Amino acid sequence: MGKKDADPRKKVRKLMKAGKVKKKCCRSKPRCKKCPVLALQRAKADLKKAA
Numbered sequence: 001m002g003k004k005d006a007d008p009r010k011k012v013r014k015l016m017k018a019g020k021v022k023k024k025c026c027r028s029k030p031r032c033k034k035c036p037v038l039a040l041q042r043a044k045a046d047l048k049k050a051a
Contacts, residue, residue, distance in 0.1 A: 008043035015039055 015021040021039045025031070031038045 006047070008040055008047055011043045012036060012039045 012021060016023055016036065020034070021036050022032075022034045023036070025035050025037050
């Protein structure tokens with residue numbers, strides 16, 4: 001990750017534009033793989049792991 005992707009929300013927004021993540025959560029249980037909520041959690045974890 002570079003300086004551009006320092007904010008997890010920016011990373012998720014970029015994935016939404018690319019069509020990798022849905023714009024809105026369908027709130028299914030368990031969360032689907034294209035869920036923006038999970039994508040944000042993953043992005044935050046990646047940022048924490050990289051630091």
